[in-house]
Amino acid sequence: MELDDAILNRTSVRYFEEKNVPEEHVRALVEAAVRAPTASGLENWKFVVFMSENVRERLYNLIAEGMIRYYRAVNLPDEKIEKLKKRMYESGMYRAPVYVAVFIDRRVRFLPGEEFDEPEFIWSIESAAMAIQNLMLKAVELGLGTVYIGVTNFPGIEEEVRELAGLDGNHYLVGVIPVGYPKGEVKPRKRRKTLDEVLVFI
Numbered sequence: 001m002e003l004d005d006a007i008l009n010r011t012s013v014r015y016f017e018e019k020n021v022p023e024e025h026v027r028a029l030v031e032a033a034v035r036a037p038t039a040s041g042l043e044n045w046k047f048v049v050f051m052s053e054n055v056r057e058r059l060y061n062l063i064a065e066g067m068i069r070y071y072r073a074v075n076l077p078d079e080k081i082e083k084l085k086k087r088m089y090e091s092g093m094y095r096a097p098v099y100v101a102v103f104i105d106r107r108v109r110f111l112p113g114e115e116f117d118e119p120e121f122i123w124s125i126e127s128a129a130m131a132i133q134n135l136m137l138k139a140v141e142l143g144l145g146t147v148y149i150g151v152t153n154f155p156g157i158e159e160e161v162r163e164l165a166g167l168d169g170n171h172y173l174v175g176v177i178p179v180g181y182p183k184g185e186v187k188p189r190k191r192r193k194t195l196d197e198v199l200v201f202i
């Protein structure tokens with residue numbers, strides 16, 4: 001697949017077929033992910049794949065909880081939240097055969113000293129986010145859909161995802177990526193802003 005095709009066809013997919021993803025495809029996604037740039041060459045990322053039914057169900061519930069918290073945070077009226085909640089659970093939104101949770105290990109450091117704590121933390125997150133983008137583009141090539149879930153970072157939920165992944169408090173969750181074969185048509189979303197609004201040459 002041409003790079004442009006992968007970039008232009010990637011879009012957030014939130015509904016998936018009930019069809020298993022071969023393990024070799026999951027491996028291929030993570031192989032693409034770890035080719036991303038990584039600040040200071042740290043490679044302090046960890047990709048935890050949730051494939052068994054029990055853990056997937058628990059993670060799904062945490063995603064749903066996070067989405068409801070998000071709807072509240074953006075001040076949606078209670079009735080609307082109830083409708084969205086019902087739709088989410090009934091339609092199987094965010095239910096995927098595979099979830100990849102991406103973490104960083106905060107202990108792995110290149111720069112000693114507290115003054116560098118924050119920049120290194122941010123670099124680690126940025127590196128993991130670049131890895132996630134590689135994973136998402138590779139998924140397009142394999143006919144798979146993905147969506148970045150950020151709501152699992154809300155306090156209380158992040159810790160539960162970490163525990164589910166069997167990782168200790170040195171790890172920080174960057175994002176959860178549901179992966180599966182898209183259900184229905186995949187139509188890339190248009191951008192609201194034109195290139196001229198966001199592009200500046202100096």
Ligand SMILES: Cc1cc2nc3c(=O)[nH]c(=O)nc-3n(C[C@H](O)[C@H](O)[C@H](O)COP(=O)(O)O)c2cc1C
Binds near residue numbers: 010014189
């Ligand atoms: C850091 C980050 C966090 C996101 N968190 C969520 C999320 O929690 N739930 C969700 O449905 N989509 C989430 N998204 C997906 C965005 O809503 C989506 O990328 C955006 O609407 C643009 O649509 P597109 O990806 O189809 O181009 C997230 C995206 C990013 C980059």
